[in-house]
Amino acid sequence: xxxxDYQATTPLAPEALDAMxxxxxxxxSDGFANPHSPNRAGRAAAAAIEVARxxxxxxxxxxxxxxxxxxxxxxxxxxxxxxxxxxxxxSAIEHAAVxxxxxxIDPGLSLLAVDSDGLVDSAVPIPEGTGLVAVMQVNNEIGTxxxxxxxxxxxxxxxxxxxxxAVQGVGKLGAPVEADLIAVSAHKLYGPKGIxxxxxxxxxxxDPLITGGGQEHGKRSGTLSPALxxxxxxxxxxxxxxxxxxxxxxDALWARARAGFAGWALNGSATERWRGNLNVRIDGLDVARVxxxxxxxxxxAGSACASGSGRPSHVLRALGLSDRVARxxxxxxxxxxxxxxxxxxxxxxxLAAASAQGVTPxxx
Amino acid sequence: MSLPRIQADGGVYLDHAATTPLCVEARGALEHGxxxxxxxxxPHRAGRGARAALEDARARIAEALGWQGEVILxxxxxxxxxxxxxxxxxxxxxxxxxxxxxxLRHAGGAxxxxxxxxxxxxxxxxxxGGLVAIQHVNNETGVVQAFDGVMERVRAAGGVVLADCAQSxxxxxxxxxxxxxxxxHKFGGPIGIGALLVRDWALLRPTGGQERGYRGxxxxxxxxxxxxxxxxxxxxxxxxxAVLRARLEAGIVAAGGEVIAGDAPRIATIGACRMPGLSANxxxxxxxxxxxxxxAGSACSSGSLRxxHVLTAMGVAGANEVIRVSIGRETDEAAIDRFVAAYQGIVAx
Numbered sequence: 001x002x003x004x005d006y007q008a009t010t011p012l013a014p015e016a017l018d019a020m021x022x023x024x025x026x027x028x029s030d031g032f033a034n035p036h037s038p039n040r041a042g043r044a045a046a047a048a049i050e051v052a053r054x055x056x057x058x059x060x061x062x063x064x065x066x067x068x069x070x071x072x073x074x075x076x077x078x079x080x081x082x083x084x085x086x087x088x089x090x091s092a093i094e095h096a097a098v099x100x101x102x103x104x105i106d107p108g109l110s111l112l113a114v115d116s117d118g119l120v121d122s123a124v125p126i127p128e129g130t131g132l133v134a135v136m137q138v139n140n141e142i143g144t145x146x147x148x149x150x151x152x153x154x155x156x157x158x159x160x161x162x163x164x165x166a167v168q169g170v171g172k173l174g175a176p177v178e179a180d181l182i183a184v185s186a187h188k189l190y191g192p193k194g195i196x197x198x199x200x201x202x203x204x205x206x207d208p209l210i211t212g213g214g215q216e217h218g219k220r221s222g223t224l225s226p227a228l229x230x231x232x233x234x235x236x237x238x239x240x241x242x243x244x245x246x247x248x249x250x251d252a253l254w255a256r257a258r259a260g261f262a263g264w265a266l267n268g269s270a271t272e273r274w275r276g277n278l279n280v281r282i283d284g285l286d287v288a289r290v291x292x293x294x295x296x297x298x299x300x301a302g303s304a305c306a307s308g309s310g311r312p313s314h315v316l317r318a319l320g321l322s323d324r325v326a327r328x329x330x331x332x333x334x335x336x337x338x339x340x341x342x343x344x345x346x347x348x349x350x351l352a353a354a355s356a357q358g359v360t361p362x363x364x
Numbered sequence: 365m366s367l368p369r370i371q372a373d374g375g376v377y378l379d380h381a382a383t384t385p386l387c388v389e390a391r392g393a394l395e396h397g398x399x400x401x402x403x404x405x406x407p408h409r410a411g412r413g414a415r416a417a418l419e420d421a422r423a424r425i426a427e428a429l430g431w432q433g434e435v436i437l438x439x440x441x442x443x444x445x446x447x448x449x450x451x452x453x454x455x456x457x458x459x460x461x462x463x464x465x466x467x468l469r470h471a472g473g474a475x476x477x478x479x480x481x482x483x484x485x486x487x488x489x490x491x492x493g494g495l496v497a498i499q500h501v502n503n504e505t506g507v508v509q510a511f512d513g514v515m516e517r518v519r520a521a522g523g524v525v526l527a528d529c530a531q532s533x534x535x536x537x538x539x540x541x542x543x544x545x546x547x548x549h550k551f552g553g554p555i556g557i558g559a560l561l562v563r564d565w566a567l568l569r570p571t572g573g574q575e576r577g578y579r580g581x582x583x584x585x586x587x588x589x590x591x592x593x594x595x596x597x598x599x600x601x602x603x604x605x606a607v608l609r610a611r612l613e614a615g616i617v618a619a620g621g622e623v624i625a626g627d628a629p630r631i632a633t634i635g636a637c638r639m640p641g642l643s644a645n646x647x648x649x650x651x652x653x654x655x656x657x658x659x660a661g662s663a664c665s666s667g668s669l670r671x672x673h674v675l676t677a678m679g680v681a682g683a684n685e686v687i688r689v690s691i692g693r694e695t696d697e698a699a700i701d702r703f704v705a706a707y708q709g710i711v712a713x
Binding site: 001009012026027029030033037038071072073100187192209210211213214221222223224226227228296300 | 375377379383384386387391394398402403405406407408409410438439440441442443445446464469470547549554557572573580581582583584585586587648652655658659692693694
């Protein structure tokens with residue numbers, strides 16, 4: 001199978017798996033301790049978690065603290081619910097983890113519009129009295145990179161907090177340096193599922209979502225997994241050392257994929273984007289048929305979470321596309337472990353499936 | 365796949381209530397999960413494969429636990445408890461005073477139900493027409509709560525019971541409760557996965573997202589596979605644990621120690637004991653230096669030097685002189701004997 005759905009999840013890096021295995025120890029090993037136990041094995045596990053925390057922190061701005069969570073959804077919930085603010089403004093293309101949570105807190109929330117390129121204008125109007133502004137760094141469906149630092153400075157100027165969902169950008173792009181709160185997820189940067197983090201700028205007070213044993217300085221209770229943390233840390237270290245080569249590899253794949261889909265329309269800005277995400281559409285395409293005919297290729301029609309729901313993408317809608325046109329879009333995601341041969345084979349298969357429907361750039 | 369292992373230091377680990385080693389079966393399942401790493405919500409073949417594995421694991425978890433209701437996978441018991449207490453339609457009206465902090469910190473102004481000297485929760489005349497949290501097995505003393513009378517009274521009052529079964533799941537049959545929190549790493553599964561068992565979806569308000577809209581976030585599918593595998597190993601070893609604990613406690617009593625709630629119904633894996641005149645911290649430090657890992661109360665609160673709220677609620681004198689020794693699947697007589705010899709040696713000095 002050719003996996004081209006890197007926005008849904010990324011393969012686990014072999015280095016991350018290797019870092020996890022020693023902490024998945026059985027009887028007779030030291031690799032299973034509760035990191036909150038004060039005994040020797042517990043202290044070693046706690047130390048491994050702190051090493052991992054430093055590696056994750058190295059991808060994020062200085063002057064804050066990394067709080068481990070079960071993933072980005074929990075981190076975003078914690079940021080939104082724990083900030084104590086009740087007046088929210090979020091971009092119209094946020095992930096459901098932000099949109100649904102923000103709506104639950106503030107039914108009257110302000111949606112910050114995007115232009116037809118899928119970008120929030122850094123001068124977008126933000127209502128007076130807003131307590132927290134959330135704009136994602138890289139959109140998960142169309143890959144557009146938002147001007148988060150400029151919007152963060154505007155939020156600060158009006159006394160609001162700025163939350164950035166950096167799930168798709170962290171480890172690939174520089175961190176959003178002006179944010180107060182940043183959510184990240186390990187399994188989107190070649191780490192394991194089940195762990196993520198909320199980065200909190202020093203001085204920003206966030207109430208915990210999960211209370212109990214008081215782990216993570218009382219901010220997130222629950223036994224921390226040394227294995228998941230070590231895997232996250234190793235994946236983060238790898239992203240830091242491979243950032244340039246990862247980006248160069250993705251750029252080369254992007255150029256190839258763009259050429260393959262010549263004549264198809266690109267969803268989202270061609271320049272302000274993470275190039276590991278190619279979201280394209282072509283008039284008349286039956287995406288469900290393409291997906292079912294290209295069984296050896298794993299691609300998607302939008303976010304994994306919303307897929308299968310049959311709902312048209314709120315992101316493509318925010319770009320001004322009609323539901324009919326939005327339903328002709330395909331998301332192709334690639335990254336570190338994608339080869340050129342795989343990409344070529346997948347593009348050929350998708351084009352053949354489209355052509356079998358009578359859909360080609362010439363006829364469109 | 366080759367399996368690098370940390371060298372054992374030859375120590376004795378008797379802190380299985382804090383966490384217990386990953387069993388071989390769970391390890392294998394975890395590695396299988398890592399190998400089929402796709403997002404279970406993706407509609408392509410890889411995603412559907414991950415989804416099928418996840419749903420199979422969910423069904424096996426329910427079957428192994430003898431649970432007829434729904435299973436919401438979470439990151440652990442703390443999250444399961446937080447989910448139940450924040451999302452139940454009914455308000456939290458009562459919690460036992462010996463609950464884990466994960467319950468107590470969410471209890472707000474709920475009535476705290478006391479216990480008798482043996483740690484059994486007493487309902488008294490408390491109003492029970494809401495969510496009532498009573499743990500199955502206490503993590504510090506091992507005392508097992510009898511749920512028989514509890515369920516009738518709570519149901520008669522129109523309430524529901526949340527049972528924290530972090531210490532009992534996979535070891536004892538689950539109690540008759542409406543909401544049950546479990547954690548895999550207490551029964552041989554990995555840290556980072558647990559579940560909230562729900563008798564009926566109608567008990568909770570959904571939040572949207574995965575897990576039928578009751579818990580958002582990409583599922584930890586490898587963790588779920590490993591949790592199922594760990595539960596399927598079974599609990600036959602509990603009979604051996606009972607023999608080992610009797611041996612342990614005989615040694616403690618012979619050295620002049622007292623067993624906490626020794627006559628109460630207790631799970632065979634946990635023994636709490638007090639040595640009058642010897643502080644638990646001093647004892648722990650000496651045992652740790654000898655390579656023996658036990659604890660004073662829960663791992664979460666250890667190091668905090670706070671007096672245990674559990675022992676205080678039970679009216680135990682000298683609560684800061686109590687240590688917890690806990691037994692796991694692979695604990696053998698040699699480990700117990702090494703602990704007892706060390707304990708008797710420290711006490712004799």
